[in-house]
Amino acid sequence: MVIAISLLSDSFLTPDNGWNILRQISVNLCLSIGMTLIILSGGIDLSVGAILALAGAVAAGVLKNGIALPMFDILLQFSLAGAVVIGIAVGFMLGWFNGFVITRFRLPPFVATLGMFSIARGLTMLWTGGFPVTGLGEDFSFLGTGAVFGMPMPVWITLALVVLFVVITRKTRFGRYLYAVGGNERAARLTGINVNSIKIWVYALGGALAGVAGLLVTARLDSAQPNAGLGYELDAIAAVVIGGTSLSGGRGTIMGTVLGCLIIGVLNNGLFLLNVSPFWQQVIKGLIILIAVAIDRINANDQER
Known part of the structure; x- marks a missing residue:
């Protein structure tokens, strides 16, 4: 793909465009790391884009306006x-x-997170009144647009998160339990693993990483947009599946997700440089997801045989 796009566009293989791709995938990578943990546990989360928007809006609101407590005549800055x-x-x-x-009421993750999608979107509109929160200051904008030693801050942040969660999934008891729960939940329960605790922590970490992504988006735009994160779930799930994580849980790696994000980022960047319609870009990404899932199911069936 890199070779094909570089042959079709002179602007692709340049240092500036390389940093641009890494900067662009940083938000998706934050979401995708959390989505990887969730899918490894055998779940799915359709609310990460909405959580991203609410977290960014709340952070921007408290930074700019603080929180008023009229009962005590106090303004918290x-x-x-x-x-x-x-x-x-x-x-x-x-x-x-x-x-x-999901664990307490045994709701399907699809249904529970779809409900949270609507809740978070509504809370974002209520918090912002439907208007962007702007003028957040240079210090906050630095998180999204600044650079340290020539590397953009979003890339530094996502690099640190990748290292952290590679260690967590490969070297810790939580990581081993996570794979056990996703591989065979019933067997994990019988071995004494607190499956509900693992699942709650996985979704909580996914939400926290969506919060980090919301901060990056808000800092990059220097404003919190009420409709931020629309459709980001698609890119996150696509990156995770393309990176080799099984939708049935128990198989996959963080580094595979990094590769999946790079593939999505290069694809988006290349299609943009080649002036492909955004509508066709959505079609192409949808086809890639279908192909990736089909390959995953074929591999799973071969292993069962």
Whole structure:
């Protein structure tokens, strides 16, 4: 794909475009790491784009306007670090609620997270009044547009997250339990693993990573858009599946997801440089997801034989 696009466009194989691709995939990579954990556990999350929007809006709102407590005649003001923590905490709590509903009431993850999608979108509109929150300051914008040692800040942040979750999934007890739950939930219960706890933590981490993605989007635009994150679930699921994670759970890696994000990023960038219609881009990504899932099912059937 890289060879084909570079032959068709002189602007593709340039350092600036390379950094641009990495900067563009940083948001999707944050979402996709969380989605990888969720899919490894045998679940799915359709609410990450909506959680992204709400987390970004809340962080922007408390940073710019603070939180008023009329009963006590108090206005709480937040620093940049405080706003970042609030944004991630919002994502964590919404993800935790997803996991709690799924485990406590045994709802299908598809249904539970679809409900959260609607809840988070509505809360975003209520928080912002349907209008963007702008003028967040240079310090906040630095998270999305700044660079350290020539590398964009979003790339630094996602690189740190990749290293962290590679270690978690490969070297920790939580990682081993995660694969066990996704591979065979009944067997995991019989061996004494607290399956419900693992699932709740997985969805909570997915929500927190969606919160990080919301901060990056908001910082890059220097505004919190009420409709931010629309359709981001598609790219996240596509990256995870293309990266080799099985939709049935128990098989996949974070590094595979990184590769999947790179493939999606290169594809999006190449289609843009070649002036392909955005509508055709959606068609092509949808076909890629179908092909990736079909290959996954063929591989799974071969292993069962």
